[in-house]
Amino acid sequence: MPSLPPIRPEDVAVAEKTRPHGAFDPPSDAHDPVRAGYLMRLGDDALILGQRLSEWCGHAPSVEVDLSLANVALDLIGQATLLLNEAGDADTLAFKRDVLDFRNCWLVEQPNGDFARTMVRQLLFSTWQHMLYQRLTASRDEALAGIAAKAVKEVAYHRELAAEWVIRLGDGTEESTKRTLDGLAWCWRFVPELFEVDAEVEAAVSAGIAVDPRDFEAEYRAEITRALGEAGLPVPDDQRPILGGRRGHHSEHLGHLLAIMQYLPRTYPDAKW
C-alpha cells in the first residue's frame, strides 16, 4: 500500500503560517493575553506619540507646518484607537491605566523639545513603524493585518515628511544643524529598544501575530544612515541602550503626560463625554 510521505516539521510551520482564517478559529476578540499585550504595545506607541505631537497645535513654525503636524497626530490617534479597541476598550486603556501598565517605548514619550528634536524623533520612529507595519500586513491576526494595511500608507507619509525635514534642518543653517545633532543625540539612546525582543514578543511572533523586529534592523539602520547622510549628519555612536518601556518602566516624562491626558476621566469617573 502506497503511503504518504511523512509530515516534516518545517511543512507544519509553513502550513500554520499560511493557514487562512477559518470558521474554527477563535474570534479575534477572544481574550488572548499575548495578542492583547502586543496590540497594546503598538497602540500605546501610537497614542503617546499622537498626544505629544498634538502639543504642537497652535505653536508650530508656520501655519502650514501646524497643519502637517496635526495630520500626523490625527493618524496616530486613529491608529491607537483601532489597536487599543482590539486589545480591550480603547478609552479605558488610554485613560485608566497608570504608568506601569503602559507598554510604549521610551522614544515616543520624550518631550517634543524643539522642532528639530520632534522631527528626528519622528524619523526614527516612523521609519521603524513603517517597516514593522509593512510586515504586519501579513500577520495571521486578521484584525491586526487590516489595521496595518490601513496605517502603513499613513506611516509612509510620516516617514517621508520627517525625512524631508531632517534633511532641511540638518543641511540648513549652522544653528539648525546644531539643533538637529542635539535632537539626534537625545533620541539615539532609545533606538535599541525598538528592536528589543522579550518573551512577550517572542510568544506573539510564534503565534504568527507579531513580527520579529530584528528581521529588519539592518534595513532600518541602512535607511537611517542614508537619511542622515543626505542631511549631512553623521550617524551617532551607539550609546548604552535605554530599555524598559515595554515592561512599564518608563522615563519620568510619561507620568506627567498621563496626568494631563487622563485628568478628566480620572476626576469624573462616572461621566460620559
Add this chain to the structure above:
Amino acid sequence: MPVNRYLTSMYTTELSKQPNVQPIGPAEDPERLAAFEARVAADEFIEPKDWMPEAYRRTLTRQISQHAHSEIVGMLPEGNWITRAPSLRRKAILLAKVQDEAGHGLYLYCAAETLGTSREEMIEALHSGKAKYSTIFNYPTLTWADIPAIGWLVDGAAIMNQVPLQRTSYGPYARAMVRVCKEESFHQRQGYEAMTSLANGTPEQKQMAQDAFNRWWWPSLMMFGPPDENSPNTAQSLRWRIKRETNDELRQKFVDITVPQAEFLGLTVPDPDLQWNEAKGGYDFGEIDWDEFYAVVRGEGPVARERITARREAWESNAWVREAAAAHEAKRRAKVAA
C-alpha cells in the same frame, strides 16, 4: 470719543477702522471709481489685479487679515484642551477642528496677500498689537465645557457672519469663505453634540455646562460688534459688499436661533430680560455691557497677553526653522546652477 476708533464688529468684520474712511483718495480717477462702484453694484466680483479704490483695498486688507488673525489666535483657547480631551474620539474631533482653524487662517492670509500685503507683514502687525483679532479669544477656557460652548456659540456666531461673506465682492475672499463655510459646518454641530453629553450627564457635568454657557453667552453676542448706530462705516461696507448684513440684524438672528437650542439642553440663558416678542417675531434681550466690550477690544481681555505672547513665541522661537529650510533650498539651487 476715543472709543469710536474701535468700532464695529468682530471676527469677520473690521475692528479698528477709523470712522469716516475716505472712500476717494484725491488722486483717484472719478471715472474708474464710478466704473468700479457700478461693477460692485451689479454683483460682479473684483479680482486681485483689477483696479480698486485705495480705501477698498485698505479696508479689505484689514478685514481679511483680522479674520485670519482671529482664526490663528482662536486656535489657542481650544488648543488648550486637546491634550486633556476626555476620550479618544473627542481628542481627534478637537484636534481636527483646531487644525481646520489653522487652515482657515491660511486661506484667509492668502486671500489678503492678493491685495499686496505679505503674510509676514500681517503677522508682524498682529504681534506688535497694531492689528486686531476677535476679542472673544481673549477669554480663558477654564473647563472642558468651554470647548462645547465655543463650538456651539462662538462658531455659531461666526458662521452667521461668514455665510453672507461667500458672496462678498472681492473674489479671493469670497472663494476662501466658500471653503471655510463648507468646513465649518461640522464645528458647530460637534460643539452642540458635546454640550448635549454634558447637559444629559452627571450633576457636575450639568453645572460645568451651565457655567460655560453663562461665561460665553455675552461675549458671543458681542462678536457681532457694536450697535448699528455706533458703527459708522456699515453703510460703506454694505455698499461695497464687504459686509452683507448689519451687526444688529445678525445679532438678533443669532439670539432667535440659539435660545431654543439652549432650552432644548435645559440650560438657562443668563439674561433676566430675555423674552419672546410676538410682535417682532423675535426675542428681546438685555443690554450688552459695552464697557466690557470696549475694554476687551482695547486689549484688556483677561488672557490677551497670554494669547499674543504664545503667538509671538511660536513665530519667533521657530524663525530658525523657516531660515534653515530657505537656506537649504538656496544651497540646493546653487548646486544645480553650478
Add this chain to the structure above:
Amino acid sequence: MSDWPLWEVFVRSKGGLAHRHFGSVHAPDAEIALRHARDTYTRRMEGVSLWVVRSSDIVASDPDDAGQLFEPAADKVYRHPTFYEIPDEVKHI
C-alpha cells in the same frame, strides 16, 4: 527672510477632471510645497493629484487689457455652431 515664498496650488478632484486652482501655501521649496498643499487642501479627500507652482512664475494678463484681449471675440459669431441654419430634416449634424 522670515516667511517662505508663496506657491499656487492646483488640485485634480477626481480622475477625468482638470486641475483647478484651490488656493496657495507658503513653502521653502517644491517638495515641501507639495506636502503643504496636501496637508492643507486635501484633508477631506478633495483630490487625487496636486500641482504646485511658484506664484511669481505665473504670467497673467492685465485686466486693463481685457478690452483688446477679449472683446474682439464678441462679434465672431460664425465661430459658434448656432450661427448656421440647417434644415430640420437634416439629422446628425
